[in-house]
Amino acid sequence: MSTDTVSNATSTPDVEQPWAELGLKPDEYQRIRDILGRRPTSCELAMYSVMWSEHCSYKSSKVHLRKFGDIPQETPAGKMLAGIGENAGVIDIGEGYAVTFKVESHNHPSYVEPYQGAATGVGGIVRDIIAMGARPVAVMDPLRFGPLDAPDTKRVLPGIVSGVGGYGNSLGLPNIGGEVVFDPTYLGNPLVNALCIGVMRHEDLHLANATGVGNQMILYGAKTGGDGIGGVSVLASETFAEGGPTKRPAVQVGDPFMEKLLIECTLELFAAKVVEGIQDLGGGGLSCATSELASAGDGGMRVSLDKVPLRDASLSPEEILMSESQERMMACVTTDNVEEFLKICAKWDVQADVIGEVTDTGRLEIDWHGERVVDVLPETVAHEGPVYNRPYARPDWQDDLQADGAEKLPRATTGTELRDTLLKLVASPNLCDKSWVTDQYDRYVLGNSVLAQPEDSGMIRVDETSGLGVAVSTDCNGRFAKLDPYTGAKLALAESYRNVATTGARPAAVTDCLNFGSPEDSGVMWQFTEAIRGLVDGCIELGIPVTGGNVSFYNQTGETPILPTPVVGVLGVIDDVTRRTPIGFTAEMEGHQLYLLGETEEELSGSEWAHVVHGHLGGRPPAVDLAAEQQLADILINASRDGLIDAAHDVSDGGVAQTLVESALRGGVGARVWAPDGLDPFLFLFAESAGRAVVAVPRTEEVRFTDMCTARRFPHAKIGVITGDSLDVQDQFELPLTELRTAWTRTLPAVLS
Amino acid sequence: MKIGVVTFPGSLDDADARRAATVAGAEPVALWHGDADLHGVDAVVLPGGFSYGDYLRAGAISRFAPVMETIIKKAGEGLPVLGICNGFQVLCESHLLPGALIKNHHRKFICKDQPLRIENNRTAWTSDYDANHEITIVLKNQDGSYVADEATLDRLEGEGRVVARYLAENPNGSYRDIAGITNERGNVVGLMPHPEHCVETLTGPTTDGLGFFTSVLKAVVSS
Numbered sequence: 021m022s023t024d025t026v027s028n029a030t031s032t033p034d035v036e037q038p039w040a041e042l043g044l045k046p047d048e049y050q051r052i053r054d055i056l057g058r059r060p061t062s063c064e065l066a067m068y069s070v071m072w073s074e075h076c077s078y079k080s081s082k083v084h085l086r087k088f089g090d091i092p093q094e095t096p097a098g099k100m101l102a103g104i105g106e107n108a109g110v111i112d113i114g115e116g117y118a119v120t121f122k123v124e125s126h127n128h129p130s131y132v133e134p135y136q137g138a139a140t141g142v143g144g145i146v147r148d149i150i151a152m153g154a155r156p157v158a159v160m161d162p163l164r165f166g167p168l169d170a171p172d173t174k175r176v177l178p179g180i181v182s183g184v185g186g187y188g189n190s191l192g193l194p195n196i197g198g199e200v201v202f203d204p205t206y207l208g209n210p211l212v213n214a215l216c217i218g219v220m221r222h223e224d225l226h227l228a229n230a231t232g233v234g235n236q237m238i239l240y241g242a243k244t245g246g247d248g249i250g251g252v253s254v255l256a257s258e259t260f261a262e263g264g265p266t267k268r269p270a271v272q273v274g275d276p277f278m279e280k281l282l283i284e285c286t287l288e289l290f291a292a293k294v295v296e297g298i299q300d301l302g303g304g305g306l307s308c309a310t311s312e313l314a315s316a317g318d319g320g321m322r323v324s325l326d327k328v329p330l331r332d333a334s335l336s337p338e339e340i341l342m343s344e345s346q347e348r349m350m351a352c353v354t355t356d357n358v359e360e361f362l363k364i365c366a367k368w369d370v371q372a373d374v375i376g377e378v379t380d381t382g383r384l385e386i387d388w389h390g391e392r393v394v395d396v397l398p399e400t401v402a403h404e405g406p407v408y409n410r411p412y413a414r415p416d417w418q419d420d421l422q423a424d425g426a427e428k429l430p431r432a433t434t435g436t437e438l439r440d441t442l443l444k445l446v447a448s449p450n451l452c453d454k455s456w457v458t459d460q461y462d463r464y465v466l467g468n469s470v471l472a473q474p475e476d477s478g479m480i481r482v483d484e485t486s487g488l489g490v491a492v493s494t495d496c497n498g499r500f501a502k503l504d505p506y507t508g509a510k511l512a513l514a515e516s517y518r519n520v521a522t523t524g525a526r527p528a529a530v531t532d533c534l535n536f537g538s539p540e541d542s543g544v545m546w547q548f549t550e551a552i553r554g555l556v557d558g559c560i561e562l563g564i565p566v567t568g569g570n571v572s573f574y575n576q577t578g579e580t581p582i583l584p585t586p587v588v589g590v591l592g593v594i595d596d597v598t599r600r601t602p603i604g605f606t607a608e609m610e611g612h613q614l615y616l617l618g619e620t621e622e623e624l625s626g627s628e629w630a631h632v633v634h635g636h637l638g639g640r641p642p643a644v645d646l647a648a649e650q651q652l653a654d655i656l657i658n659a660s661r662d663g664l665i666d667a668a669h670d671v672s673d674g675g676v677a678q679t680l681v682e683s684a685l686r687g688g689v690g691a692r693v694w695a696p697d698g699l700d701p702f703l704f705l706f707a708e709s710a711g712r713a714v715v716a717v718p719r720t721e722e723v724r725f726t727d728m729c730t731a732r733r734f735p736h737a738k739i740g741v742i743t744g745d746s747l748d749v750q751d752q753f754e755l756p757l758t759e760l761r762t763a764w765t766r767t768l769p770a771v772l773s
Numbered sequence: 774m775k776i777g778v779v780t781f782p783g784s785l786d787d788a789d790a791r792r793a794a795t796v797a798g799a800e801p802v803a804l805w806h807g808d809a810d811l812h813g814v815d816a817v818v819l820p821g822g823f824s825y826g827d828y829l830r831a832g833a834i835s836r837f838a839p840v841m842e843t844i845i846k847k848a849g850e851g852l853p854v855l856g857i858c859n860g861f862q863v864l865c866e867s868h869l870l871p872g873a874l875i876k877n878h879h880r881k882f883i884c885k886d887q888p889l890r891i892e893n894n895r896t897a898w899t900s901d902y903d904a905n906h907e908i909t910i911v912l913k914n915q916d917g918s919y920v921a922d923e924a925t926l927d928r929l930e931g932e933g934r935v936v937a938r939y940l941a942e943n944p945n946g947s948y949r950d951i952a953g954i955t956n957e958r959g960n961v962v963g964l965m966p967h968p969e970h971c972v973e974t975l976t977g978p979t980t981d982g983l984g985f986f987t988s989v990l991k992a993v994v995s996s
Contacts, residue, residue, distance in 0.1 A: 185882050189915075190823045192785030277783050277826025369782060460882045464911050464970040464977065465821075467789040481976065598975060 023337065024062040026392045033059050042069035048406055055400050063325075063386065063393040066338040067307040067401050074573055076304045077405035080539035081571045084552045088566045091559045097528035097593040100565055101225055107148040107300065108218070109567020110225060111529050113593045117482055118222050119490050120152045123162070123215035123533040123589045125572035129271045130212040134179025139187035139274040140248075141214040143346050146191060146279065147300030150286045151349065153226035154218025157466060158480050159188050161198040161214055162494045162533070162587050163457075166207025168449040168771055173202075176210050178772060183274075184214070185460040190276035191283065194469045195461035196478025198494060199587075202449040205498075208577030213533040213587050217492055219482050224290060228299040229316035230352040233380045235296055237313075237321060238358070239306075240365050240372035241282050241348040245331035248272030248305070248344030278347040278370075285368035286349060292364060294357035301348040307341045307401070309350040310376075311384055314398035317352070320383045321398065323376030337388040352378065412545035422503060425639030426630035427622055431702045438701060439753035441633065442677050445706070447763040448632040451674045453685075456768035470597045474682065476519040476670050481597045489597035493519035493590055497673065498583030499626040500641035505547040509554030509586045510644045514710050515672050516590040517562060521653030522670045522713055524601045524660030525592030530559055532569040532588050537581020539573045547584040548573075555586065561646040564590070601660045603669040604687025605742045609716050612666060614691060614740040616676060617652055617729070618712030620699055627708040628674045648711045651734050656713060664725040667716035676739075677705040679714050681760055684747055690757050693740030694750040701752055704739075716742055774990055777804040777814030779844075779860075781835045785822035786857065786969055793969040794818070797986030806838040815993040816853040816897070817844055819860025821913075821967055831874060831916040832862030841867060851996070853897035853989050854961045858914055861953070861963035870954055870963045871929070872921030877914065878946025886978040887912035887966050888940040889952050893933050896959040897992035901984040908981035911970040912944055912952075919947035919954075919965065929954055936962055960992075 022028075029035075037059065039049040052060050052068050060068060074080060085104070093100045098112030108122035126141025142159060149156045161184050166173045188195050198215070230237065248271065289295050297317070299309045306328070314321040325337050335343070353361050358374065365372035379385070384401070386394035432441040445451055454474065463472040470489060471479035477493035495515040501508025517527045532555060537544040559566055575582045594600065605612075624630055625639025659665040669683045684690050695704035717725045729736040740750075748754040776794040778801055780787045791801035802814050811817065825834040835841065841863070848854045848869055856864035864870045877883060888909045891902040902908070921929070926949055929935055937953035945965070953964035968982025 182881065189882055189913075190783070190785075190826065192822060275826070277823060277828065280783055280785070280823075459884055462882075462884050462913050464884065464913065464967070465785055465789065467792055467970060467973075467976050469976055 023388055023391055023393060026061055026395045029061045030058050035059065037065055039065060039069065043073055044069050048072060051406065056396065061393050062338050063341055064396060066342045067311065067394065070304045070307045070342055071311060071401045072405035076308060078571055079406050080408050080410050080573060082407050083409055084549050087552055087556045090556060091565045093565050095528040095565060096526055096563060100567060102227065104566065104568050107151040107228055109529065109531065110152060111567060112222065113488065113490065115483060115486060115488050116221055117488065118220050118225060119217065119591065120149055120154045121215065121217040121492060121531055121589065121591050122148055122568045123213050123494065123531045123587065124570040125533050125535060126212045126214060127209060127535065127572050127575055130180050131176065131210055133271040134176045135183040136271055136273050138180040138183030138212050140272045140346050141212050142184055142187040143274050143276065143279050144302045145214045145216040147302060147349065149216045149218035150283055151228060151298050151300045152218060153224040153290050154220040155287055156193055156216050156218045156283065157468065158196045158217045158478060159193050159215060160196060160478055160492060160494055163199065164201045164203065164206045164211035164585065167204055168202050170207055172207060174772065180210060180212055181457050181460055187274055187276045189462045191280050192465045194463050194465050194472065196463055196469055196472040196480065197492065198473065200454045200457050203498060203583055205580065205582045209575040209582050211535050211585060215494060215589050217480065217490065226290060226295065226298055228313060229297040230313040230321055230378050231317040232296060232354065233319050233378055234355060235378045236353050236355055236358050236374045237323065237376040238351045238353050238361060238372050239328060239348065239375045240351065240370055242275060242278050242345055243329045243331040243371065244340055244343050245345045246335055246339060246343065249339055249342050272344045272346050274346050281368045281370050282347055282349060285365055285370045288364050289361060292360060294353060294361045295351050296354060297352040299350050301350060303344065305342060305344045311398045311401035313350060313352065314384045315402045317378060320379040320381035320385065321376055322379050322385045325386050325388045327373055327375040329371055329373055337393055410539050410545045411542045412549050413542045414546050415543035421638050422640050426625040426627060426636050427639065429630060429634050429636060435752035438705060439755060442705065443763050445628055445632055445674050445678065446681055446760060447767050448628065449767060451628055451678055452767035453765040454768065456772055470600055471523055471602065474686065475603055476522040477525065479523055479525065479597060479600055487596035487598055489594045491520045491523050491525035491592045491594060494587055495519060496585050496587040497626065498585040499631065499637055501551060501584040501586060502637065503626050503639060503641045505550035505584050506554040507641050507644055508584065509551035510558040511641060511710055512586055512588040513555060513558040514644050514646060514649045516588045517649060517653065518670045518713065520590045520592035521656045522601065522668045524599055524657060525594040526657055527564055527590050527592045527653065529564055529591050530566045530588060532566060532586060534569065534571045535575055535582060535585040535587065536573055537576035541581065544581050551584055551586040558646060562650060599660050601665060601668045603667060603683050605667055605683045605689040605691060605716060606687035607689055609666050609742045610689060612716040612718055612742045613722055613738060614693060614742065615715050615717055616696065616712060616737050616739045617655065617715060617734065618648065619709060619735050620703055620707050620712065621709045622703055623707050623709045627706065629706045642708055642710045644710050651732055652711055652713060655729060655732065655734055658728065659715065659725060664721045665715045665717055669714050671712035671714060672708065675706040675708050676714065680747060681764065683714065684757055685761055685764060689742055690744045690746045690748065691740050691742050692744065692748040692750060696737035696739055774799045774993055775802045775814040777802045777811055777817045779804045779806060779817065779819050779840055781806040781824035781838060783822050783824040783826055784820050786820040786967065789969040790818045790820045793972045793982065793986050796972045797983060797990060799986065799990055804840055806835065806840050809839040809843045811843055811847065816989045819856040819863050821858035821860060824859055827916065832859060832866040835863045836866040845869060848961050851958065851960050853992055855898050855985060856963040857967055857969060858965055861965055862916065864961060864963045869961050870956060871925050872919055874916050875918045875920055876916050877918055882915045883944055884913040885944065887944055889937045889966060890940055891937055893936045893955060896936055896955045896962050898962045898985045898988050899936055900991060901988040907940065909979050910966045910968050910982045911978065912966040914945060914965055917945040917965045919951045921948065932957065937964060
């Protein structure tokens with residue numbers, strides 16, 4: 021087949037082109053023709069189709085995401101050094117350090133090929149972090165699956181977990197947190213979100229652009245192969261239709277060993293100061309890297325596509341432009357530094373080739389064996405894709421759903437019934453022990469993991485001398501978001517914020533992964549806009565900015581979308597990690613007083629209790645009071661710093677009962693507890709009101725601690741004491757920890773082993 | 774007193790091993806796989822990781838690195854060498870230690886806090902432990918199942934060369950619950966669990982791993 025050159029395209033305007041198969045709509049194809057003033061070449065068509073896909077262009081979400089810009093771009097820890105639009109957001113955490121973090125989705129590939137989909141999800145987010153100039157220091161993976169006992173879950177879950185572990189473990193990055201959640205709506209659409217945290221010195225920050233006429237463009241890392249061709253345009257931007265053709269070839273295949281070399285090699289390149297700008301090749305491959313680097317620069321770019329090293333010599337130029345082969349990076353390097361650059365790559369056995377240079381034409385020109393196959397303005401590819409104002413409307417069923425509250429459902433009343441309810445909840449898939457998953461992840465490598473799952477947040481020591489550290493938690497209750505997406509998004513933010521503060525760190529910044537159904541469904545689009553409105557309002561009120569994130573649409577099977585799932589990751593800073601607060605009740609804490617902070621209301625709608633005991637979802641989610649969350653965070657952070665508490669655990673899914681069970685089993689010591697005056701024992705144990713935490717206070721600090729709460733007029737009630745080897749709910753029931761542990765730990769192994 | 778830590782392509786716990794050397798009071802020296810010079814170190818640690826991605830067989834390619842030629846030679850002359858996890862695999866592939874490490878019997882990567890018994894406290898790396906000292910350190914591996922033929926296993930047991938044995942549940946299917954072994958001279962030790970992750974209470978489950986690094990300091994001083 022002869023090459024479709026620019027001159028060929030000009031002279032043959034009427035050739036039929038496969039724009040529909042590449043995921044473009046008729047008006048989008050026409051727009052490309054209008055921009056170029058001719059039909060696109062097949063290579064140009066490949067580039068536009070990739071870059072104008074939902075995944076790369078955010079065409080359905082862009083108008084709404086802009087609202088994140090309304091949040092003040094300052095963090096409580098320090099300046100924001102890079103924000104939305106860069107590979108990842110960067111914030112100043114003091115002592116000359118900066119931290120970068122971001123969460124992204126890899127949902128669709130993980131359904132098609134669980135192991136590789138999840139593995140390359142980790143790989144992609146790690147490259148975003150190294151592209152900023154940072155050393156990756158930890159990963160976290162919020163995962164969501166269909167019902168635990170569904171046959172397809174047994175296919176998808178083990179593959180995804182071993183993919184996350186297989187890739188992250190081989191990179192030597194500790195996995196310090198995340199989530200494992202089950203809900204029927206995720207059955208055909210598992211959610212694989214991957215978060216990475218990186219650390220750098222301020223002066224090491226690098227932004228992705230190609231500037232300086234004559235500078236050389238170097239492609240380094242793995243060779244380009246035929247895997248992942250059209251991944252974003254075809255896979256991530258379409259709904260899975262039953263009976264459709266298999267899409268396996270569109271999933272990428274990961275090589276973590278190459279990525280580990282790429283990390284060390286890239287950090288050495290930065291340290292040697294031989295890099296002007298850098299970008300990873302992820303979704304969109306070379307189409308994305310060349311057009312984004314060129315449009316962020318001050319000139320143009322010329323690339324010889326035939327210089328790209330190939331794993332498969334039969335690849336066409338179109339395929340090379342679309343390939344999403346993993347473990348590749350592109351750098352802009354001055355001619356003086358090329359030799360040194362190539363030398364460092366050779367030291368790490370990393371292939372590197374000069375494939376182009378920065379020009380002064382303002383255009384992106386790509387040649388294939390001397391013939392021009394692409395001649396475009398790079399910004400038309402990278403940034404001027406279609407923008408949709410998708411119609412959105414509150415679904416008809418929303419009122420009925422909200423009217424159907426769980427508060428009216430029958431509840432356990434006697435001690436025996438409460439005991440049975442607790443055991444049932446503790447053993448339920450969402451609340452049970454997740455060690456079957458997390459024991460497949462290395463949480464110790466690098467030696468700086470101060471806290472890891474099942475703690476409230478993962479915490480990493482940044483500086484061994486000063487003890488400066490960061491903590492991150494990811495959270496979302498999709499059921500709350502379904503009941504009310506605005507409040508649900510705020511609740512996700514509040515929970516993540518609270519989890520970070522509970523460990524003693526001050527929340528500073530947010531990343532989010534917005535997982536939703538089809539944007540072509542006006543109800544889904546309403547959920548999406550409401551969730552963003554909730555996050556923006558919430559962040560403004562809490563005074564923390566969104567530094568970056570990702571949108572994943574089309575998570576639905578047929579007409580059924582997933583629960584709206586705006587996963588929120590909050591990053592906090594702690595001056596001295598030795599002051600961190602763990603969740604466990606340990607032998608040294610025998611006799612410590614337990615306090616419940618915050619108000620408990622009759623809030624059961626969307627709770628685990630309603631889900632597990634009644635299979636019910638309806639009503640309104642718990643109220644969210646962000647001013648109270650801030651007060652609670654202040655108390656937790658100050659109490660941690662001043663040594664007033666030795667353990668703390670946030671109250672969320674499953675209520676106070678679950679909080680107490682997790683703390684007792686974590687540290688191996690039980691508690692004797694009671695409902696505070698006037699609170700019904702059932703609500704005490706199982707209500708899921710927000711803004712609460714349980715803390716363990718040494719007797720010697722009790723007065724100081726309660727004085728602090730009283731001075732701040734924050735609700736606090738003594739609910740018990742750490743003691744013994746059982747959970748004893750006075751006047752109701754007593755459960756030995758051994759029985760609790762058996763119930764809590766056996767659920768996942770029983771199904772998955 | 775210098776402890777060298779080799780970095781192969783794909784080594785992951787090299788920085789941890791250097792930190793452990795520092796905590797024990799030694800000077801850590803980074804050694805590069807492609808450099809046959811040991812730069813005057815008094816002992817060597819082959820760290821954990823997935824060198825060369827474990828794509829052929831764990832440790833099978835690293836064993837041919839230039840630095841290994843020198844280490845194999847010096848180990849024969851008594852240089853203390855500790856291979857942790859992937860390093861243990863490299864030692865077996867190098868025939869400095871007998872047997873081999875294969876995939877865990879449950880086929881999954883596992884990361885947990887593992888109780889062990891130190892059964893030989895006469896090696897260069899274990900003299901700071903009491904006889905039959907029970908410790909808990911981090912275990913994390915994919916290919917951690919120690920295997921050897923019956924005659925070799927009997928010989929290791931008979932000569933007291935089983936350095937550490939798993940307590941409680943066998944985590945990976947290792948024959949006779951073996952977690953670590955030594956050579957006849959006691960200067961080369963291979964260990965599947967990770968003492969280097971257990972040198973600080975802040976970041977490890979215990980500080981039970983520090984003894985490996987303090988032991989070798991004494992071994993070097995007294996030799």
